Amino acid sequence: MRKPPTTAGVPDELQRRLGGTDAVVIGLGSMIGAGIFAALAPAAQAAGSGLLIGLALATVVAYCNATSSARLAARYPASGGTYVYGRERLGDFWGYLAGWGFVVGKTASCAAMALTVGSYVWPGQAHAVAVGAVVALTAVNYAGVQKSAWLTRAIVAVVLAVLAAVVVAALSSGRADAARLDVGDDATLGGVLQAAGLLFFAFAGYARIATLGEEVRDPQRTIPRAIPIALGITLVVYAVVAVAVLTVLGPEELADAAAPLSDAVRGAGVDWLAPVVRVGAAVAALGSLLALILGVSRTTLAMARDHHLPHALAAVHPKFKVPHRAELLVGAVVAVLAATADLRGAIGFSSFGVLAYYAIANASAWTLTPAEGRPARIVPVLGLAGCLVLAFALPLTSVISGAAVLALGAAAYGVRRTVAARRS
Template sequence: MNQPTGPASPHLQRRLGVADAVLIGLGSMIGAGIFAALAPAARAAGSGLLVALAVAAAVAYCNATSSARLAARYPASGGTYVYGRERLGDFWGYLAGWAFVIGKTASCAAMALTVGSYVWPEHAHAVAAASVVALTAVNYAGIQKSAWLTRAVVAVVLTVLAAVVVACLTSSAANAGRLDVDADATLTGVLQAAGLLFFAFAGYARIATLGEEVRDPARTIPRAVPLALGITLVVYAAVAVAVLTVLGPRGLGEATAPLSDAVRAAGADRLAPVVRGGAAVAALGSLLALILGVSRTTLAMARDRHLPHVLAAVHPRFQVPHRAELLVGAVVVVLAATTDVRGAIGFSSFGVLVYYAVANASAWTLTADENRPARIVPAAGLAGCLLLAFTLPAASIAWGSTVIAAGIAAYGTRRAITARRAS
């Protein structure tokens, strides 16, 4: 791959090892999955929630495998934006980058609003905006500081979730019969829930988008991606089972703060404030890594002038794409102050599923010498992404398709202007 050179487009420093990369992936996934997507997914799937979780995990595994092989081959900032460009052509790379930036910007807003709703519900939007400003400053100070903060966040969240699981499963209110799949679980509902839960699994993309900042990417990325995904799946399954045994599918679907409600139903009222604090910390961890990933894809697209080239600058001291990070932070502040968390999840899922559809199509083109996965993996991943994307709520599909189409129109307009100037 042709790397940009020269003082206008310097490369980032490789500072992250396997443990740091795994922790950044965990910080992206765990907060989003448990505290933002679980209740909406339960409303869609009913008693089929665990089936939906398995479907989302299977699609995520295919995407993770394809992404890891591609990231090892192309260890540069940008993730599938780079893979699509190199394997399928300029348009497909642009489409992936655009889908990622819009989808994950919506994710940032959802996570910021989750922080606000747990910390100070009466002023959730103000808290959300302040959180974005604070974490943008952390990312601006350098990737190593972000990795250390993510490590602390993951430790706190896993401790809180373990306490929730123990409290629920050891409670007299727990009933294993609530895990049974009943007639209310329809195929459409399960697929819609899987699409919403996919929002939670997509954090491993942060590892791929940091490809230019990990040491020995050919070894680090293929190890870090499945490790992060596997740990997250175990955590999701344990928490989902524990909460379902206490609240049941209907109670979980109606809950506004499902984990807090679950520990109260389990008779552990004193644990509820701890859970609220853990939720806020988890969402902060997700927000930290999300801003990190979106800014790196913005950097890659700016290098290729799909976005203003001024965003390709790397800070000479902190070695981060500081202008991209400031722009992303500013956009998320506006969204966090004006949008609703539920709509943001569906919109984000649509964009990210389009992104991974391009990743799987790119992985299909790898040769045996390039360590391609078994062909069934990218094929199943591509089909799964498209299926889940178009079984999301109608509003999410409509808004997502509209914004994707707007991005395609902008690409076509730019190409036409460039061709006219060349002639």
């Protein structure tokens, strides 16, 4: 195996400015918001009263992925996440495929989060607001990763306060009924698996911690600690909110809800809280978008360094110490998608790409030796199997489009290698 990459003496080196708390907060900003405001309704539509079982399955897969990612990130503390791990442990092609799946899938996630902001802030002009949000957050990221971490910290605090208010309002109302949590005949195995795949969309934020590995202080200690902490907090929040919403709305009403948390507080008879929830949803989506742009730009940087993408994108700003060209390109592409794309259609497509990304992460973790910090063998096995099962349990359109995009990336890799071989 190759030795862990280092950046010592490299002119385009990023600076290690993020501590453990910053890393946890960035992970929370990625996870809390994206799924809790967007994925509950389609998951309930797929699984009905089996929604909580789907959440539990997504939790198991997310834990395995987080553990594998944490061990790999400690071994390879460089920007790029599974792109780097797959390349170092499995070979250039698998690293490239992981990076391709991440960049494409998460670019779609960025557009989805931007459109969520627009839908809550100004529904009649959702696309215009979405583009404005992308431009503003790209500018924040351009100014430096430490500023992004501080903004994410504020966003997470606001979102957690709003979610706490929703839970208290729902569970303390006279309309909450625990019987709505019972699993009925509407829950099928296929529906539960599909719900788990859709809910996984919300748990994937811990990848942002790993992709920022080159900007974290003492990454061998910080990253393995930050990932499970961020994931654990998110899981507790998601479970409590899902239970609260289900006890008020029930699975059928939740499945039809355009804004589940707003509908839940109205159903609980606390109408005055609905506008607050709308603001919280917009702030949550902004936090997710901020962290997503960070992660996609860093993977773009890593791929550009290896010439899988134009090498000009590997440049690091001399003052702000960020991959400014990569961030500007990602921001431009996301702005175009936010102006033209459909919100719900992006979730399944993104989930397929991210599950493929983590399948490669688990396969990479399997190759670690005990001396390299390998997790228990069952962890990468369950993670790999879970990722593949959930990916192909997604809606058929998501599977077809996601597989087609991965195949396109593989073909591009083959063409590039053929051209390079002929030149040599």
